[in-house]
Amino acid sequence: QLRQNRQLIMEASRNCNVELIPEEYLSDKEIALNLVNHTYEAFAYLADALRTDIDIIMTTFEKHPFSCVDVMMYVPDEVVSNKECMMRIVSFDGFAIEFASNELKKDKELALTAIKGAANWGYRFDSYSSNDKCFLYDSISRELHDDPDIQDAFSTYFPEEDEDWED
Numbered sequence: 001q002l003r004q005n006r007q008l009i010m011e012a013s014r015n016c017n018v019e020l021i022p023e024e025y026l027s028d029k030e031i032a033l034n035l036v037n038h039t040y041e042a043f044a045y046l047a048d049a050l051r052t053d054i055d056i057i058m059t060t061f062e063k064h065p066f067s068c069v070d071v072m073m074y075v076p077d078e079v080v081s082n083k084e085c086m087m088r089i090v091s092f093d094g095f096a097i098e099f100a101s102n103e104l105k106k107d108k109e110l111a112l113t114a115i116k117g118a119a120n121w122g123y124r125f126d127s128y129s130s131n132d133k134c135f136l137y138d139s140i141s142r143e144l145h146d147d148p149d150i151q152d153a154f155s156t157y158f159p160e161e162d163e164d165w166e167d
Contacts, residue, residue: 010034018042029053036060040067044074052076054085061092065121072099080104087113094118095132098139106141112153114140119157133158 009025013034018026018041025031027047033056035042040060043051050056051074060071072080072089079085081101087110089096094117097105104110118136137145137154144150 014038018045021045026050029056032056033059037063040064040071043067043071048076052079054079054088057085058088058092061089065093068093068096072096075099077101083107083110086110090114091117093121095121095136095139097136102141105139106143108144108147108149111140111144111150115150115153115157 004022006025006028009021010031013021013025013031015038018035018039021031021035026045027050029050032042032046032050032053035046036056036059040063043056043060046056057071057075057079060067064071080099081104083104086097086100086104090100090110090113094114096117097110097114100110115136118132133154140150
């Protein structure tokens, strides 16, 4: 009977293991937000409909900024192929462009936003390197590699004396 009490489940969702939450509550947005505030690992357990909710995705990233790869593995195709959603995601963590659909990886606006987002992410956490720059470059469609705006964005946001990263 207690496992059917929404108020009790709501309270528990603020600080308990997601596996203790009854499945029927994993489609409740308010409870889901509590769960992802507590741990990014909860994202994988949420109902499919909530894993497409950009507010839940962004809340997870904001609360757990190093969780991008772990979370993006569970983000459905409809999100990674949605430009508006991916713009929000890569503006927070540009490296998430790795998970964008192949079609969106060709989108110049998304690529430019990802470059800026990756640089901001690196500066925010003081943790980017030329390896990150190479990874980001490789995650963007090859069709954009020679674009002057893309090249300029890399030079602006990832300034280095050694420009051998394109190899």
